Amino acid sequence: MLDAFSRAVLSADSKNAAIGSGELAGLRAYVAAGNKRLDAVNAISSNASCIVSDAVTGMICENTGLIQAGGNCYPNRRMAACLRDGEIVLRYISYALLAGDSSVLDDRCLNGLKETYIALGVPLQSAARAVGIMKAASTAHINETNTSGTNPDETRFRKMETTQGDCSALVAEAASYFDRVASALA
Amino acid sequence: MKSVVTTVVTAADAAGRFPSQNDLEAVQGNIQRATARLEAAEKLAVGMDKVVREAGDACFKKYPYLKQQGEAASNQIKVDKCYRDLGHYMRLINYCLVVGGTGPLDEWGIAGAREVYRTLNLPTGAYVEALTYTRDRACSPRDMSPQALNELKSYIDYAINSLS
Numbered sequence: 278m279l280d281a282f283s284r285a286v287l288s289a290d291s292k293n294a295a296i297g298s299g300e301l302a303g304l305r306a307y308v309a310a311g312n313k314r315l316d317a318v319n320a321i322s323s324n325a326s327c328i329v330s331d332a333v334t335g336m337i338c339e340n341t342g343l344i345q346a347g348g349n350c351y352p353n354r355r356m357a358a359c360l361r362d363g364e365i366v367l368r369y370i371s372y373a374l375l376a377g378d379s380s381v382l383d384d385r386c387l388n389g390l391k392e393t394y395i396a397l398g399v400p401l402q403s404a405a406r407a408v409g410i411m412k413a414a415s416t417a418h419i420n421e422t423n424t425s426g427t428n429p430d431e432t433r434f435r436k437m438e439t440t441q442g443d444c445s446a447l448v449a450e451a452a453s454y455f456d457r458v459a460s461a462l463a
Numbered sequence: 464m465k466s467v468v469t470t471v472v473t474a475a476d477a478a479g480r481f482p483s484q485n486d487l488e489a490v491q492g493n494i495q496r497a498t499a500r501l502e503a504a505e506k507l508a509v510g511m512d513k514v515v516r517e518a519g520d521a522c523f524k525k526y527p528y529l530k531q532q533g534e535a536a537s538n539q540i541k542v543d544k545c546y547r548d549l550g551h552y553m554r555l556i557n558y559c560l561v562v563g564g565t566g567p568l569d570e571w572g573i574a575g576a577r578e579v580y581r582t583l584n585l586p587t588g589a590y591v592e593a594l595t596y597t598r599d600r601a602c603s604p605r606d607m608s609p610q611a612l613n614e615l616k617s618y619i620d621y622a623i624n625s626l627s
Contacts, residue, residue, distance in 0.1 A: 278464075278469045278472065278473065279464055279469070280464075280466055280468040280469055280562075282466055282468075282561050282562040282563065283464035283466055283469065283562050283566065285561060286464065286558040286561055286562055286567055287464070289558065290558065290567075290571070293554075294554070295504075295507070295508040295511050295553070295554045295557040295558075296504055296508060296557055296558065296561050297505065297508040297509070298505055298508070298509075301501050301504065301505050301561075304497075304501060304561065305498075305501060308494055308497040308498060308501065311490075311491065311494035311497075312491070312494075315487045315490060315491055318482050318487060319482075319484075319487060321481070322481030322482055322483075325481055368476075368479075368480075368481055371481055371482055372472045372475065372476065372482065375468060375471070375472060375482050375486075375487075375490065376468045376469065376472060377468075381469075381472055381476075385476065
């Protein structure tokens with residue numbers, strides 16, 4: 278497993294060179310935006326169960342066959358497995374975002390995931406759709422652009438009360454990890 | 464590669480939980496020290512060639528017998544290899560400063576070094592002298608800020624301790 282710093286070390290080692298000013302600029306950016314990154318990880322992990330259950334609910338709403346007899350989220354046992362998998366994927370994405378590198382996500386989550394799902398008969402399209410909804414929800418939580426939606430009485434709605442600022446780079450990075458999952462399932 | 468972030472993530476993954484507040488605090492502590500570490504890494508990289516040359520010269524000044532017939536640096540090829548090895552140590556120290564942990568030195572510098580030096584009949588004392596010279600030669604504020612110097616010296620000491 279690597280983080281942004283050890284990734285730089287590995288690439289420098291393969292060139293047999295010390296890490297100089299050029300490579301350090303990227304790492305300084307990581308350090309400078311460190312608190313933003315920690316807030317972003319916190320935004321995901323604090324809202325994890327909400328993000329996951331919303332994503333699975335949305336996936337089922339778009340394809341109600343999933344919870345009818347013979348569907349892949351029927352009975353409760355398989356629904357629970359689906360929610361669990363959503364949480365696992367989101368957890369590895371939060372690790373990748375914390376590390377600033379996708380290696381932990383690749384090695385520990387995505388490696389063999391597609392093959393496993395095919396063997397178990399899990400519909401890849403539905404799984405990718407749930408990941409897509411998690412991406413939308415997570416980036417909204419990081420950016421604090423989330424809204425209560427069409428229901429004004431939605432009590433579960435919350436915003437993270439962090440300092441406002443430009444989080445576009447972090448949001449793009451987080452989105453790239455979700456895209457990585459989606460393309461691993463494609 | 465061991466660093467604060469990978470240690471935190473490995474522990475969280477073993478427990479199957481999202482990164483907790485404790486984990487985030489640990490990473491933040493690492494980030495706060497990072498500025499000094501990266502400064503030391505940059506200054507070391509800039510002065511690398513000079514640092515290596517001076518360290519090697521100090522070593523041969525203290526142990527001139529090494530260049531005699533039958534010793535570890537008896538011809539120019541062997542002398543060059545000595546300077547190359549010191550370059551490796553400095554490069555690994557540069558990496559350690561970047562990741563903020565001893566992972567690179569442990570994995571690429573120290574693991575197996577004792578066995579290699581014994582097999583090739585190389586004196587570890589000479590490496591210790593060269594690294595000690597570098598450690599004592601570095602000073603603040605001429606070379607880098609005090610905190611950066613502190614970080615640099617702690618990794619040089621780590622390498623020295625592994626050899627002695």
